[in-house]
Amino acid sequence: MQETVELIALIKAGKSDAFAKLVDKYKNLVASTAYGILRNGHDAEDATQEVFLKTYKALNNYKETNSFVNWLLRITANHCLNIVRARKNLRLVNMDNVPELVSATIKDQTAGFDAELDNALTLIEPVERAVIVLFHRNEKKYSEIAEILGIPEGTVKTHLHRGRQKLRQLMADKCVRS
Numbered sequence: 001m002q003e004t005v006e007l008i009a010l011i012k013a014g015k016s017d018a019f020a021k022l023v024d025k026y027k028n029l030v031a032s033t034a035y036g037i038l039r040n041g042h043d044a045e046d047a048t049q050e051v052f053l054k055t056y057k058a059l060n061n062y063k064e065t066n067s068f069v070n071w072l073l074r075i076t077a078n079h080c081l082n083i084v085r086a087r088k089n090l091r092l093v094n095m096d097n098v099p100e101l102v103s104a105t106i107k108d109q110t111a112g113f114d115a116e117l118d119n120a121l122t123l124i125e126p127v128e129r130a131v132i133v134l135f136h137r138n139e140k141k142y143s144e145i146a147e148i149l150g151i152p153e154g155t156v157k158t159h160l161h162r163g164r165q166k167l168r169q170l171m172a173d174k175c176v177r178s
Contacts (some may be wrong), residue, residue: 004068006050011059023052027079029069029138030076036133039122047083051076073138074148077130084126120170135160 004025004152010018031049035044053098062071123130127149134140134148142160 005064008059008062008064008068011056016065019056020053026069026072027052030072033073033076033133033138034080036121036137037077037126037130038083039118039129047080053109054079067144068150070140070144073092073134073140074150077134078150081126088126095129116174117167117170120167120174123170124163124166125159128159128166131156131159132163133165 006021007022007025008016012023014072028047031048032049034051038044038047041069051072055072058075062068103104121132123131130149131145134145137144138155142153142156145156151159
């Protein structure tokens with residue numbers, strides 16, 4: 001934590017090499033969170049770069065009294081949810097070949113993950129997916145997720161509960177069909 005505070009002070013003082021160290025320290029966290037929400041490796045890579053660009057531009061607004069990790073994850077989650085919303089609108093415009101593209105993308109991006117669960121995650125609401133990723137992958141508490149997503153803690157619990165229910169149902173349906 002102290003190292004992060006020192007890096008931020010150096011960045012604010014104009015030391016660009018300090019920002020490279022900050023990126024190196026948190027790139028895996030941002031990338032895995034972005035992938036967890038977006039479910040697409042290329043989009044997650046792009047989002048990771050964009051998140052760090054936004055972070056650099058907004059660093060003067062960061063208050064040292066807050067958790068840097070939570071602040072960074074909030075930027076990440078908000079950016080990724082905006083991408084998902086834009087993607088949703090794009091699908092409404094052009095539905096040609098979407099099932100084939102989604103299927104191919106899922107197969108390409110699920111290496112090392114349980115493919116069935118990974119596929120099921122793509123079928124639930126983006127905010128539920130974000131809550132599940134932050135809770136299970138990033139091991140954040142309800143209060144931290146609420147802060148990151150800017151929603152009440154009770155809403156976090158509701159999204160987590162509903163998301164888990166939907167995943168259970170999707171996985172059960174998959175087992176019945178197999």
